[in-house]
Amino acid sequence: MPPPAPTHIGRYLLEAEIGRGGAGAVWRARDPLLQREVAIKLLSGPMPGEDRDDTQRFLAEARAIARLVHQNIVVLYDYGAVDGRHWLAMQHVQGCSLSKLVTKEGPLTPARTVEIARQMLRALRYAHGQHLLHRDVKSSNILLDEPTGMALLGDFGIALMADTERLTTEGVALGTPEYMSPEQCQGMELDERSDIYSLGVVLYECLSGKPPFLAEAPLAIAYKHVHESPPPIQRTDLPPAMMAVLRKALAKRKEDRFPSAEAMLEALDQVGDRKPSSSQPVLNNDNLRSGRDRRLPADRRAIDRRRGMRRGEDPASESGPEKTAIPRWLLAVGISLVALVLATFLLVAWFVLSHS
Ligand SMILES: Nc1ncnc2c1ncn2[C@@H]1O[C@H](COP(=O)(O)OP(=O)(O)OP(=O)(O)O)[C@@H](O)[C@H]1O
């Protein structure tokens, strides 16, 4: 008989299992002390016969992740271990993962894909600035928050903490094969360009409906990352500038990729005809209902204004929220007219007074 499902972890009351990934299960739970919902990730325990003491390494990693405070990163609240299994309490995101959205709705519009890319690049720019790599950027780790429509990157550093061997060769372990960079597939040392490659895979998936390299065996996928070009995406509405950014993110040699998230963000700002001032919602209820989103960002902004939707601002973005400015020339004409009326009034008053 399987052991009974746990009812609580630490002070958190487990309510329902949300889902399961390679590293463990995620539960919706309640924090009775702070009276809020949380998500608890219970990492898989050591294999039978395995005697691992990763506590110090886990703690160091959890401390680093807990320092990440960014509007596009899932907040880590708490961490602990029970019966040799490590758990993390994190912000509960109300919504679905990007992976589920793409499965449900099919390929996304270029505009929506670019907005997701921007938000994820801001999250990566911030984390890389703190010397933290994600190591497992993939569509199921990007959560779309329904109330705000924002994309949040979750499971930071979990790949390292979980230490799950998802490929069979020793030394080639961390990450998920479909999203792993060529150097990650080969067990080489990673830097921020590996996360950029994985984000490139996610963007390819957004545009085509599936990641570029698929196969039954993880090693076959890894081989394709190292040796094969991504199949062309069969669509006619993809801006060439955007495809150039995607190609560069997916370059086999890390030297040929963007050197940083910031550099890729700058390149994306050249795609399309506008420089974005702030994050735009990538999810709204209409999108969830109506299948593929064909609206342009400007249309979405108008809808959001009508709904009075509050937008989170990126602390790293240079410019503030949009303002409705009065054109300078209109202001000048207005002031001149007022001055003219005033002068005429004074002239008439002087004339009347001096002749009475
Ligand atoms: N903080 C969270 N808030 C709400 N739902 C979450 C949260 N974190 C994960 N989930 C959901 O829980 C489910 C399982 O997530 P999990 O991270 O375990 O799976 P995964 O990302 O597919 O695999 P991996 O273990 O490699 O990360 C997913 O459907 C995900 O959307």
Ligand SMILES: [Mg+2]
């Ligand atoms: Mg995950």
